[in-house]
Amino acid sequence: MRFLLGLLCAFSVVGCGSGRGGVDVAGTVTFTGGEPLPRGVVTISGPGGSYRAAIKSDGTYMISDVPADTYKVALTGVFDGPPIQGDQMEYDADGNYIETTAIEPKSLISPMYSAFDQSGMVLKVPGEYDLQVPKAQ
Numbered sequence: 001m002r003f004l005l006g007l008l009c010a011f012s013v014v015g016c017g018s019g020r021g022g023v024d025v026a027g028t029v030t031f032t033g034g035e036p037l038p039r040g041v042v043t044i045s046g047p048g049g050s051y052r053a054a055i056k057s058d059g060t061y062m063i064s065d066v067p068a069d070t071y072k073v074a075l076t077g078v079f080d081g082p083p084i085q086g087d088q089m090e091y092d093a094d095g096n097y098i099e100t101t102a103i104e105p106k107s108l109i110s111p112m113y114s115a116f117d118q119s120g121m122v123l124k125v126p127g128e129y130d131l132q133v134p135k136a137q
Contacts, residue, residue, distance in 0.1 A: 022065040025051075027129030029059050029075065036060075037108065040078035042131070044071035044123055045116055066125050073121035073131065075113045079105035109133050 025044070029037045036059025043052040048069035053061040055078075112118040113133055123129060 022048075022067045023126050024062060024064050025066045025123065025125055025129050026060070026062040027131060029055050029061065029131045029133070031108075032132055032134045037075075037078055037133075041076045043074045043076065043116075045074070046071035048125070068125050071123045071125065072116040072119070073123055074116050074119055075109060075121075075131070075133065078108045078113075080108055107136050109136050 029040070029042060031037065036057075037055050038057050038059070040055040041052055042055060042061045042063070043050065044063065044066070045051075046069045048067035048071065051063045051066055051071075053063045055061050055075075110133075113121070121131060121133075123131075
């Protein structure tokens with residue numbers, strides 16, 4: 001009985017949280033010149049693990065509970081136009097498929113920023129978390 005009581009006390013002290021003891025990584029992703037990236041995903045990867053967050057329309061992002069470490073950064077999904085969601089087929093009033101010409105989205109940044117080893121971007125946690133990239137040519 002004392003053993004079970006001891007275990008119960010130990011769990012109540014330790015808790016059931018993640019236990020990583022990390023910090024919130026919040027920042028803004030902008031183009032060179034200050035205009036915010038309108039969408040995309042920030043992914044960071046390092047010895048402390050991999051984490052990602054969506055970029056909001058104002059360029060901000062937030063990743064919670066990131067352990068202190070140095071992380072490589074990749075940006076993905078940074079395209080013009082609205083995000084493509086699933087199968088966007090069109091049909092006429094009778095339910096017949098209408099053939100449409102798909103418009104290939106254009107990346108707003110160089111594809112090199114989508115690869116950790118090519119982006120050249122690094123975040124040190126804790127530290128500054130704003131990121132800046134040039135627009136695609």
